[in-house]
Amino acid sequence: MNKAEKIQYFDSMAAEREKWKKRNRYYYSQLEKLLKFIIPPQQSVLEVGCASGDFLAKMEPARGVGIDFSPEMIKLAHKKYPTLTFEQDDAEDLKLNEKFDYIILSDIIGHLYDVYQAFRELHKVTKPETRIIITHYNFFWEPVLKLGEKLGLKMKEGHQNWLSLPDIENLLDLNGFEVIKRDYRLLFPKYIPLFSTLLNKYISKLPLIKKLCLVQYLIARPTSAGGEQTAPQYSCTVLIPCKNEKGNIEGAITRTPEMGTEQEIIFVDGSSTDGTVEKIEEMIEKYRGKKDIKLIHQGEAKGKGDAVRKGFAAAQNDILMILDSDLTVPPEDLPKFYQALTEGRGEFINGTRLVYPMEKEAMRTLNIMGNKVFSWIFTWLLGQRIKDTLCGTKVLFREDYLRIAAGRSYFGDFDPFGDFDLLFGAAKLNLKIVEVPIRYRARVYGDIKIDRFRHGWLLLKMCIVALRKLKLS
Numbered sequence: 001m002n003k004a005e006k007i008q009y010f011d012s013m014a015a016e017r018e019k020w021k022k023r024n025r026y027y028y029s030q031l032e033k034l035l036k037f038i039i040p041p042q043q044s045v046l047e048v049g050c051a052s053g054d055f056l057a058k059m060e061p062a063r064g065v066g067i068d069f070s071p072e073m074i075k076l077a078h079k080k081y082p083t084l085t086f087e088q089d090d091a092e093d094l095k096l097n098e099k100f101d102y103i104i105l106s107d108i109i110g111h112l113y114d115v116y117q118a119f120r121e122l123h124k125v126t127k128p129e130t131r132i133i134i135t136h137y138n139f140f141w142e143p144v145l146k147l148g149e150k151l152g153l154k155m156k157e158g159h160q161n162w163l164s165l166p167d168i169e170n171l172l173d174l175n176g177f178e179v180i181k182r183d184y185r186l187l188f189p190k191y192i193p194l195f196s197t198l199l200n201k202y203i204s205k206l207p208l209i210k211k212l213c214l215v216q217y218l219i220a221r222p223t224s225a226g227g228e229q230t231a232p233q234y235s236c237t238v239l240i241p242c243k244n245e246k247g248n249i250e251g252a253i254t255r256t257p258e259m260g261t262e263q264e265i266i267f268v269d270g271s272s273t274d275g276t277v278e279k280i281e282e283m284i285e286k287y288r289g290k291k292d293i294k295l296i297h298q299g300e301a302k303g304k305g306d307a308v309r310k311g312f313a314a315a316q317n318d319i320l321m322i323l324d325s326d327l328t329v330p331p332e333d334l335p336k337f338y339q340a341l342t343e344g345r346g347e348f349i350n351g352t353r354l355v356y357p358m359e360k361e362a363m364r365t366l367n368i369m370g371n372k373v374f375s376w377i378f379t380w381l382l383g384q385r386i387k388d389t390l391c392g393t394k395v396l397f398r399e400d401y402l403r404i405a406a407g408r409s410y411f412g413d414f415d416p417f418g419d420f421d422l423l424f425g426a427a428k429l430n431l432k433i434v435e436v437p438i439r440y441r442a443r444v445y446g447d448i449k450i451d452r453f454r455h456g457w458l459l460l461k462m463c464i465v466a467l468r469k470l471k472l473s
Helices: 001-025 025-038 054-058 073-080 115-125 137-149 165-174 195-205 246-254 278-285 306-315 331-342 364-380 398-406 418-426 452-471
Strands: 044-048 061-067 085-088 102-106 130-138 176-183 215-222 236-242 262-267 292-296 319-322 347-350 394-396 433-437
Touching: 001 073, 001 176, 001 278, 025 061, 025 102, 025 130, 025 215, 025 331, 044 054, 044 418, 054 061, 054 073, 061 073, 073 085, 102 433, 115 165, 165 176, 165 292, 165 331, 165 433, 176 195, 236 246, 236 306, 246 278, 262 278, 262 306, 292 306, 292 394, 306 398, 306 418, 319 331, 319 398, 331 347, 331 394, 331 433, 347 418, 364 418, 364 452, 394 418, 398 418, 418 433, 418 452
Parallel strands: 044 061, 044 102, 061 085, 102 130, 236 262, 236 319, 262 292, 347 433
Antiparallel strands: 130 215, 176 215, 319 394, 347 394
16 A cells, blocks of 8 residues: 555545554553653654554643544544644654654554654654663464454554564664663463463563564664764766666666765666666767766676676775666665664665565565575575665665775675676675665566576575685685
């Protein structure tokens, strides 16, 4: 569902919310106890995604404000708690400009279209001592919750973002927030006398078992003002390797936002036969004087890795970005990578496609499984968390790329993709690798260039190289 559809859906559910809360009163009472334990009374409290306002009222705030994008939910909250303040607002584009002691985001981030942007907006309502409390469903419970919806035991909520605690922590860190505490609650969300108490008060606290709980939560604090005012500005090169992508060329140009002090777009063509080169040349003429667009011919060499090396060798700007020409990674997301690098969140910014729900046909099931397996392997091999090894979008400073290139002989020329050449080099230089979640789109033009089995075998060989060169050296 897009945002408009979500608003319409929650508007329609407003009248039924009380029925569902009564049906699952034990779950909501346990969440309420957790929040009351964290938040002292008589504080200023903001609840983002407040729905009917029940949690906010139970906090006994000196100043209580609830916001929700559903106007019908806001009407319901006004009716129930007239002494509190409720406003229709969008977490991803906050109009509210007031600072609070505590901010609650309870079971809301699963419904957000852009969690990154929502966290960035929180700087409008935080001060240095603000504490942010986030609760979210544990991914392991997805099948159980979906079954509960089908059986009429739980309110239907549609397809959600299923973020792990490390995913949420990473998104907070990217936007200038530090996690103080993370934990799990509620191993059994229904009430059975004695049994529920035994499980939830005692058994659920045990190591390992606690990670099976339904609710995961974090408490965070701001560490910066978001970076917009203080981050230095740099020039950017957007590199787009392409082969037979004629239908995507103009979109790659028009949809790429302007970033930094100046920007160039470099296409590296791998002997296209569908008119891609002619389309790029047409765009160069069309945007001459408006956009700096260049074309490099890859020649007889093949593979994206070679195209990346040729393009980066020609680039002159401070920051180097790779954008896949199939546009399955939206060009509109590139500013998030720029912000992460220039604000010092990381030194090598890698995209990850495995956080948000994907469009149908965007990635085949076997590809997803393979990506997850290789992410576990490479997280261990590189010593830094890598959720998506083969996302094509990678961003780094040119000076760091030149250091990676200078040490390339240590690993050898074995990578036709270019992804692992950069990841291994960054790990060898001890660059801080961070990942920016993106919404992966289905390809709308051209054919996929990946052979799952042949390239999967190459990935296994790369694992062996990394094991020898990084772990066993």
